[in-house]
Amino acid sequence: MPLPYLGGWANRDSAGWYADYAVLCARRFGDRVTRWATFNEFSVFTLFGYALGWGAPSVSDRGEHLKVIHHTNLAHGAGVDVLRDLVPGASIGAVHSFQPCRPADPAPENVEAAALFDELWNLCFPDAQILGHYPPRIARAIEPHVQPGDMARICRPVDWFGMNHYAPLFAQAEPGAVWGCGFGAPPEGIPRTDIGWPLQPSAFHEALMQATARYRLPIYVTENGYGTKSPEAPDAQGIIMDRERLDYLQACIHEMVRALKDGADVRGYFVWSLLDNFEWGGGYGTRFGIVHVGFETQKRTPKESAKWYSTMIGGALGRAS
Known part of the structure; x- marks a missing residue:
């Protein structure tokens, strides 16, 4: 049966399915490939697919989104363990979309929206995987889905931090949204590309320094353009x-x-x-x-x-x- 009909990432068993896939990849390519990333841009496919409804499977449900965050983190940890076991000398990390998250304007509700969006976009994956805990605004909400021993299964030693960075994100309060927040427009005066992305290269320095201070790992910038x-x-x-x-x-x-x-x-x-x-x-x-x-x-x-x-x-x- 196709995996989406079994619940996809919202099914806790998906971590095991991913581990099986990692075994297959390690056995097929481990004699030639030594550098491995477990996932690319966790926040994009989870937030877009299970909270904002923009991508597959087009779900907008906070409970489902929380399950997906946690199960994807469990899958990452399982993948790291498989690679450590089957690929001697492997250099292992994960690739995160990492962008400074700022309020669309100074209104208090937008300042809080930006702090929450920062956890959903930037922090809920690397914090769990590298620091062994979820960021504070997410931690209590995700607690019902965390079983004993889960955080140890997620927080496995990795060798590097992968960063995809393009532009800062601007967030605003959206009372009708699943999380009560969403993407906002950049303030006046910040130029944008013709696809609407803010142009603020100084945010790249900010992102690199934030990741350095928080995670203390070598950084590979895997996308910038x-x-x-x-x-x-x-x-x-x-x-x-x-x-x-x-x-x-x-x-x-x-x-x-x-x-x-x-x-x-x-x-x-x-x-x-x-x-x-x-x-x-x-x-x-x-x-x-x-x-x-x-x-x-x-x-x-x-x-x-x-x-x-x-x-x-x-x-x-x-x-x-």
Whole structure:
């Protein structure tokens, strides 16, 4: 029977199903793959799928969302244990969507909404997995789903913290919403991309320093990039001038270097993405690539951001050698 009909992540048995999947992956790839992430962006598929109703399975229920948070955490812990047992020398972590969460305006209800949204988006997964407890606003609500020994099963030793970062989040109170809060608009004066994401590279430094102080793990920035609805087609000379992306990446890397100087242990950085691709939320209509893909011809054309990035990392490697 397909797993969604068995309750999906809302079924506590899903942690065991995930462990079985981890065994299969470890046995198939463990002789060649040493770096492993248990999950990518826990908060996105759980919050969108079980609280906001935006993604599969389109549920908006606080109780179901709490179950899913806890069962996914249990699955993470089970996956770590499988990899430790079956892949000698494995380097294991998880990838979190990690963005500073701010109130849409200074109203007290929005300040509280931002604090709650921060726990739902940023903290309820890494806090449980690395610190061994849930953040305070979530802890009491999730208690009925936590059985004796669960937190020890979740909090397994990991080697690194994976961070996907794009922009700060702005939250507001929404009395009719499942959690009484939701996404708000950025304040006036904060520029946005044409897909509506705030442009504030200084938030990247803030996120790196927060993760450093809270989790004390090496950090790999597994996604950072700039998306647009523009087709960004080559001009008559074959050049694709994506100035906004280039400026954003340059500013974010500057903020990462600043965080390194301030004590963040950043071990790796990956631009999202190398190629224009099928974005799960935006399909082919949103482009993040530093290399343009003609989707009908599959022709690849480096954008100006790719040329700048190539030069930049080449210089960095030269200085390091």
